Amino acid sequence: MTLPKWLIRLIFRLLYYEMAWAYDVVAWLVSFGQWAAWRRTVVPYLREGPLLDLAHGTGGLMADLVQMGWMPVGLDLSPYMGRIARRKLLRKGVTPRLVRARAQHLPFRDGSFATIVMTFPAEFALERQTLMEAARVLQPYGRLVIVAMGYMRPVPLVRQLIQWAYALTTVHKVSEGDVLTRIRAAGFAVHWEDAQSDGARARLLIATRDAQLWSPPD
């Protein structure tokens, strides 16, 4: 059973916009406290150099990365998310480097980033236009790291309840094979990988941009 698509879209729209203030609490609840650790599984895959957090949400991963010495740029479509992330980063004492834009039209030059991370992105992540843009703004051999899902700890009833809630609110179910096909079509070598952080396990897509997509100006 699943909820009607219009209702699922309305729920997520509220969570990313007018009710963005509730996002961190909801993320904590549906992950049984593992959301932040799931996101941090990206860290070992980051390449040295400029880093983009694509669809940064409330900015939790950016704040963690700043604490580790990274200087990420963040992009999100929601101004509500932008405001919350800005405040979070200011509290860490860093100047927020945040941009409001669509993932499908990135306002960056070709080859700007060594790594792009997307954690728990919505449907837009697998759109051809988004993947082509990610390839364009990555350096040759740049890396796209996507946290697609987290594994729930074995707490029987809670786990079942949360899995039921996920099933109820999934709009499109795409197979792991189809996901690889879509990302490869945009010019990446890609594979699935399981990773851990602070005892939390997540399923990641690790994609490396082909070298020949972009050639530096003469």
Ligand SMILES: C[S@@+](CC[C@H](N)C(=O)[O-])C[C@H]1O[C@@H](n2cnc3c(N)ncnc32)[C@H](O)[C@@H]1O
């Ligand atoms: C599920 S949240 C993930 C946020 C964060 N990365 C995290 O791990 O908590 C999805 C985010 O994608 C943003 N978003 C949705 N569509 C987008 C688009 N087309 N371009 C950029 N951001 C988008 C939403 O505003 C929201 O902040």
